[in-house]
Amino acid sequence: MSCVCDISGNFMGEAKNSLTPLKDVIASLLSDGALPFNPDDARIWRVWDEVVGPAISSHARPSWIKNGKLKVRVSDPIWLQELEFVEESIREKLNTKLGRKAIDRIEFRIGPKNET
Numbered sequence: 717m718s719c720v721c722d723i724s725g726n727f728m729g730e731a732k733n734s735l736t737p738l739k740d741v742i743a744s745l746l747s748d749g750a751l752p753f754n755p756d757d758a759r760i761w762r763v764w765d766e767v768v769g770p771a772i773s774s775h776a777r778p779s780w781i782k783n784g785k786l787k788v789r790v791s792d793p794i795w796l797q798e799l800e801f802v803e804e805s806i807r808e809k810l811n812t813k814l815g816r817k818a819i820d821r822i823e824f825r826i827g828p829k830n831e832t
Contacts, residue, residue, distance in 0.1 A: 763813045763814070767809045768806060768809075772806075775792070776790045779825075781818070781819070783820075784821070785820065785822075786822045787825060788824050790825065790826055790827075796824050800824055803824070807822055
């Protein structure tokens with residue numbers, strides 16, 4: 717039986733819902749050996765500027781990656797069109813820099829560069 721106290725330590729009664737400790741939540745995520753995402757994919761954000769260069773990186777930023785699909789937000793329609801022409805080159809350079817085939821395709825969308 718667990719009890720709940722307010723901030724000053726006064727007894728408030730029995731807890732209705734028990735909280736699961738964070739370590740138990742993390743352990744359950746890791747129990748089958750597979751994460752719901754590939755942590756190595758986070759490297760894309762660290763290498764993006766180097767791979768695409770300053771001109772592109774000032775107008776386009778990765779938003780998310782899932783199942784080999786990288787979504788990139790671009791600043792305007794002109795950049796969207798230009799980047800669609802060089803999508804294959806960017807994809808190959810990113811995969812080379814990452815040392816594995818992390819990206820199967822890149823989807824460019826107009827919108828804020830920091831949108832998720």
